[in-house]
Amino acid sequence: MANFPHSSLAVEAHDLVKVFPRGNVRALDGVSLQVEAGTVLGLLGPNGAGKTTVVRILSTILGPDSGHAAVLGLDVVTQADAVRRTIGLAGQYAAVDENLTGRENIHMVARLSHLSRTVAARRATELLEEFGLANAGDRVLKTYSGGMRRRLDLAAALVASPPVLFLDEPTTGLDPQSRQGLWAAIEELVREGTTVLLTTQYLEEADRLARDIVVIDHGRVSAEGTPAQLKADLGTSVVSVTLGEYDVVARAVELLTPLSEKPPLVENLVVELTVNDGPKAGADVLRTLDTAEIPIAGLALREPSLDDVFLTLTGHKTTIEEGEEESVKPKRGFGRGRKGAATDGKDAA
Amino acid sequence: MTTTLPAPLLLDDQTEGNRLAWAVADIITMAKRNILAVMRTPEALFFTTLQPIMFVLLFTYVFGGAIHVPGGHYINFLMPGVFVQTVIFGAMSSAAGLAEDLHKGIIERFRALPMSRSAVLAGRTTSDLVRNFFVMILITIVGFAVGFRIGTNFGLFLCGVLVILFFAYALSWGFAYIGLSAPNAETAQVMVFPLIFPLLFASSAFVPVATMPGWLQVFAEHQPVTQVVNASRSLMVGGVLHDSGAVWSALLWTVGLLVVLAPIAVRKYRKVA
Numbered sequence: 358m359a360n361f362p363h364s365s366l367a368v369e370a371h372d373l374v375k376v377f378p379r380g381n382v383r384a385l386d387g388v389s390l391q392v393e394a395g396t397v398l399g400l401l402g403p404n405g406a407g408k409t410t411v412v413r414i415l416s417t418i419l420g421p422d423s424g425h426a427a428v429l430g431l432d433v434v435t436q437a438d439a440v441r442r443t444i445g446l447a448g449q450y451a452a453v454d455e456n457l458t459g460r461e462n463i464h465m466v467a468r469l470s471h472l473s474r475t476v477a478a479r480r481a482t483e484l485l486e487e488f489g490l491a492n493a494g495d496r497v498l499k500t501y502s503g504g505m506r507r508r509l510d511l512a513a514a515l516v517a518s519p520p521v522l523f524l525d526e527p528t529t530g531l532d533p534q535s536r537q538g539l540w541a542a543i544e545e546l547v548r549e550g551t552t553v554l555l556t557t558q559y560l561e562e563a564d565r566l567a568r569d570i571v572v573i574d575h576g577r578v579s580a581e582g583t584p585a586q587l588k589a590d591l592g593t594s595v596v597s598v599t600l601g602e603y604d605v606v607a608r609a610v611e612l613l614t615p616l617s618e619k620p621p622l623v624e625n626l627v628v629e630l631t632v633n634d635g636p637k638a639g640a641d642v643l644r645t646l647d648t649a650e651i652p653i654a655g656l657a658l659r660e661p662s663l664d665d666v667f668l669t670l671t672g673h674k675t676t677i678e679e680g681e682e683e684s685v686k687p688k689r690g691f692g693r694g695r696k697g698a699a700t701d702g703k704d705a706a
Numbered sequence: 707m708t709t710t711l712p713a714p715l716l717l718d719d720q721t722e723g724n725r726l727a728w729a730v731a732d733i734i735t736m737a738k739r740n741i742l743a744v745m746r747t748p749e750a751l752f753f754t755t756l757q758p759i760m761f762v763l764l765f766t767y768v769f770g771g772a773i774h775v776p777g778g779h780y781i782n783f784l785m786p787g788v789f790v791q792t793v794i795f796g797a798m799s800s801a802a803g804l805a806e807d808l809h810k811g812i813i814e815r816f817r818a819l820p821m822s823r824s825a826v827l828a829g830r831t832t833s834d835l836v837r838n839f840f841v842m843i844l845i846t847i848v849g850f851a852v853g854f855r856i857g858t859n860f861g862l863f864l865c866g867v868l869v870i871l872f873f874a875y876a877l878s879w880g881f882a883y884i885g886l887s888a889p890n891a892e893t894a895q896v897m898v899f900p901l902i903f904p905l906l907f908a909s910s911a912f913v914p915v916a917t918m919p920g921w922l923q924v925f926a927e928h929q930p931v932t933q934v935v936n937a938s939r940s941l942m943v944g945g946v947l948h949d950s951g952a953v954w955s956a957l958l959w960t961v962g963l964l965v966v967l968a969p970i971a972v973r974k975y976r977k978v979a
Contacts, residue, residue: 416818441820452815456743468735469821471728497746513815 367521367552368392368415372424375410375576384410386576387424392554392569397547399567399584400556407576408556409448412525415554416446428521442470445514449526453498453510459485460494463513470517477516484512488542504535511542522546524555528562540565560584560660594635595659596642600626601652612645626654729822736829737836740803744837754799755841758792759848765912766852773913777946785854786866786938787911790931792845793874794906796838798898800830800878804885805894808978827968827975831878838874842867857943866941869953873934873960879967886974905931930959 368391375385385407392398402408413419415426417437426433431440453462460481467477485494488508493501501509507527514522524543528536543566547553557563563570564584572580572587580587600609609628613621616638617630632638635658646653744751765773765784775783807813807826816826846854856863881898888894908922909915909931915923926932936952 413814418814418817438820441818444818446815446818448811448814452811454739454743454812455810456746457739461739461742465735465739466815466819469732469816469819469825471731471820 365394366391366427367394367396368398368426368428368554370411370415370424370426373411373414373421373426374423375407375414375419375421384576385414385421385424388573388576388578389424390571390578390581392552394552395547395550396568397543397553397555397566399563399570400554400573401558401560401563401570402556402573403558406573408573409525410576411573412446412448412523412554412556416444416523417441442517443519443521445517445519445522447507447511447514447522447524447527449529453506453513455498458495458497459490459501459505459509459512462498462509463516466513467516472517480516484515488512489538502535504531504538507531507535507539508542511539515546520550521552522554524553526556526558529558536562593633593660594631594638596630596632596635596638597657597659598628598630598642598646598653599655600628601654602626605651608649609646609651612649612651613642616641616645729825732822732825733828733832735821736825737833740830740833741836744833751837754795755844757795758788758841758845761791762788762845762848762852769912775914777943779853781849781853782855782857782943783914783939783947784912785849786870786942787909787935788849789842789845789867789870789938790873790911790935791906792841793838793870794877794902794931796841797834797874797878798881798895798902799837800834801881801885801888801894801898802891803830803834804882805888806891808886809890823976824972827879827882827971830882831875834878835871835875838871842871857945857947858941862941862944866938869937869941869956869960870934873930873956873963876960876964876967879964879971883967883971883974886971886978905929909935911935930956930963933959 370391371389373385373388374383376383388407388411390398390400390411400408400411410419414421415428415433417433417440420434428440429443431443433440454465457465463481463484464477467480468474472480481494485491488511490505490509490512493505498506498509511524511527514524527543528539531539540562543553543555547566553566555562555566567584570580570582570584570587571578598609598613600606603626606623606626606628610621610623613628613630617632619631622629630638630642639656639658643653643656762784765788766781770780770784773780777783804827807830813826884897884901885891885894888897908918908926909929910926911931915926915932918926933952933955936947936949937956939947940949940952
């Protein structure tokens with residue numbers, strides 16, 4: 358059995374490797390991470406990066422091909438049953454039972470967590486109350502909104518008061534209001550001492566909730582640090598300018614390149630620059646193009662998206678599909694090519 | 707670093723001694739959940755019950771006149787066959803139910819809980835058994851309404867019911883395996899049908915095997931559905947249909963199927979989920 362010396366770590370993973378035989382996908386290629394007790398770790402990555410696989414291994418659903426991991430010092434493979442009694446798991450699919458009421462769902466999970474009937478009933482009432490589902494508690498889930506299902510999913514995960522919580526994209530697909538509500542609930546849990554590992558595609562979410570961030574891509578850790586450190590690396594804004602005609606694209610790129618430390622990204626008529634001072638850079642872009650009499654059709658200033666994070670960190674967009682692990686959503690319309698052979702070399706390694 | 711870890715909260719009192727008690731509790735929890743789901747969709751229950759009723763009526767009033775059976779009373783020959791057909795169709799829902807659980811992600815949740823590993827499958831087969839039991843009661847009532855009469859005694863009739871339910875329970879594990887292999891619930895339904903169709907219709911369920919071509923008789927005589935149908939006829943109707951050999955054969959088939967299918971399903975469950 359592996360030895361886990363760092364007793365202040367609630368969760369630790371060392372060199373996790375997982376290959377899915379179907380499609381021979383190397384979902385995890387040596388992922389290590391640590392979550393200190395009482396803190397939140399944000400696991401960031403695009404669809405198919407391996408986030409869900411990490412969570413599934415840590416929550417004992419899946420065994421790693423190699424490497425080892427522990428929760429509160431308990432090995433997730435050899436002491437899986439003990440691990441299951443210390444963790445809560447809520448996920449992007451909101452694994453709740455459609456045919457049951459909210460109360461029945463929580464009660465079922467409580468009983469399967471081996472709480473007595475009395476405690477199960479009490480916890481169901483408490484949690485429904487806590488998550489604003491008291492009135493809907495005795496309604497069948499078919500009548501629940503997406504946000505209500507997620508809240509119920511989280512409530513069910515908390516039924517045995519687990520000291521460690523895994524949240525797999527807890528707010529993906531939620532409207533902003535539901536997202537805020539869920540964030541507040543997670544913050545409350547952390548205040549009470551719960552250790553959380555959460556996966557997300559949203560920088561904003563990691564930024565708000567996580568003390569530390571691990572970015573994974575193609576099954577490898579590509580960056581880690583606090584949100585502030587990562588953002589400093591990224592630049593804070595993206596200036597996106599749409600040019601008036603194709604003839605001027607090359608000239609515009611040539612003129613705009615000096616305005617950012619990073620090379621502009623070009624897709625059809627759109628040129629994008631990652632910069633630190635958005636408004637100033639926007640003005641510079643306008644002035645430069647105007648002086649050169651290059652026609653523009655539009656200008657936008659936006660926060661860096663996760664795509665930008667990955668471009669910056671890894672130099673490519675990921676398109677790996679992780680078997681049936683994570684649904685692969687249609688990518689945003691910027692089909693930027695890979696940046697060079699260096700990346701390909703890394704993949705082949 | 708001297709940060710103290712929060713101790714794992716062991717709210718249950720799981721020791722080796724009551725491990726079995728919890729496993730049973732898990733199966734009951736899972737079965738209850740499945741039965742609640744059935745009761746919440748009464749339409750599905752209504753139509754799955756309607757189907758065997760229509761079979762009873764169809765065979766009694768449409769085909770019945772043309773089918774000549776030992777003993778002369780076709781309805782008495784038919785009802786045990788319809789019972790078997792009904793429970794087999796009932797057991798098929800194990801496939802769809804598990805496929806649905808698997809693909810809606812709820813099995814993921816179960817696997818991260820400290821519950822017994824086999825409770826998901828055992829709970830599903832148990833709830834299908836319970837449902838089959840109630841459907842049997844309904845069909846029996848319909849049978850009596852169209853003229854079916856017990857030819858032996860009530861005790862033996864109940865034994866016949868048990869033989870049939872036990873057989874369906876064993877098949878449930880096979881259907882569970884198929885459900886875990888299917889890409890979704892709808893496909894699971896379609897996948898079990900080609901397996902069940904020849905077993906059910908190339909059997910003694912609706913017509914005497916002797917009326918079939920010779921090559922088919924060989925198959926029909928020796929396959930489990932015929933054995934179970936003949937066994938229940940022997941126990942429920944008796945007389946010229948008495949066949950104690952079929953009773954033992956049916957039980958042997960059932961135990962054999964259970965011993966083979968249950969471990970296969972459990973292994974599949976461990977692999978896919």
